[in-house]
Amino acid sequence: MKTRVLGTMTVSAIGLGGMPMSIEGRPERSRSIATIHAALDAGITLIDTADAYHVGADEVGHNETLIAEALSSYGGDTTNVLVATKGAICARATVRGLSTVRPST
Numbered sequence: 001m002k003t004r005v006l007g008t009m010t011v012s013a014i015g016l017g018g019m020p021m022s023i024e025g026r027p028e029r030s031r032s033i034a035t036i037h038a039a040l041d042a043g044i045t046l047i048d049t050a051d052a053y054h055v056g057a058d059e060v061g062h063n064e065t066l067i068a069e070a071l072s073s074y075g076g077d078t079t080n081v082l083v084a085t086k087g088a089i090c091a092r093a094t095v096r097g098l099s100t101v102r103p104s105t
Contacts (some may be wrong), residue, residue, distance in 0.1 A: 001043040011082050015046035022053040022063035029066065036070035040081065050086040 002013035016039040021032035036047070053063035064085060071078050 006046075006082065009080070009082050011046040011080075012044050014044060015048055015084075016044050018047060018049040018063045018067055019053045021066060022055070022059075024055055026055070032066055033070040033073065036067065037074055040074055040076060040078070045081050047081065047083045048085075049083060052086070 003010045004013050005011075016036065018036075021027065021035065026032070027035070039047075047067055049063045049067050051061045051064055054060055055062075064083075067083060071081065071083075
């Protein structure tokens with residue numbers, strides 16, 4: 001597996017994106033966890049998530065919680081896994097389709 005250096009960590013050049021596991025049409029939770037475990041088994045050490053990856057307003061943080069559950073139930077070593085998340089993402093769109101919210105607001 002090729003790797004890349006991010007800051008002080010070396011991670012897999014290929015990462016796993018968590019969004020499809022939490023948005024409309026998502027698979028069952030057990031299947032998502034199995035997918036994350038399979039990615040870890042394959043040597044993936046970079047997982048992308050965001051608190052905005054969810055279906056309804058009552059599910060904020062769904063993807064982050066799902067990934068945390070998968071990591072805690074994984075039978076192997078996860079000390080070198082980097083979970084990259086994002087903050088200040090908002091569903092409020094502008095003309096360009098991007099949020100105008102800044103972390104300080």
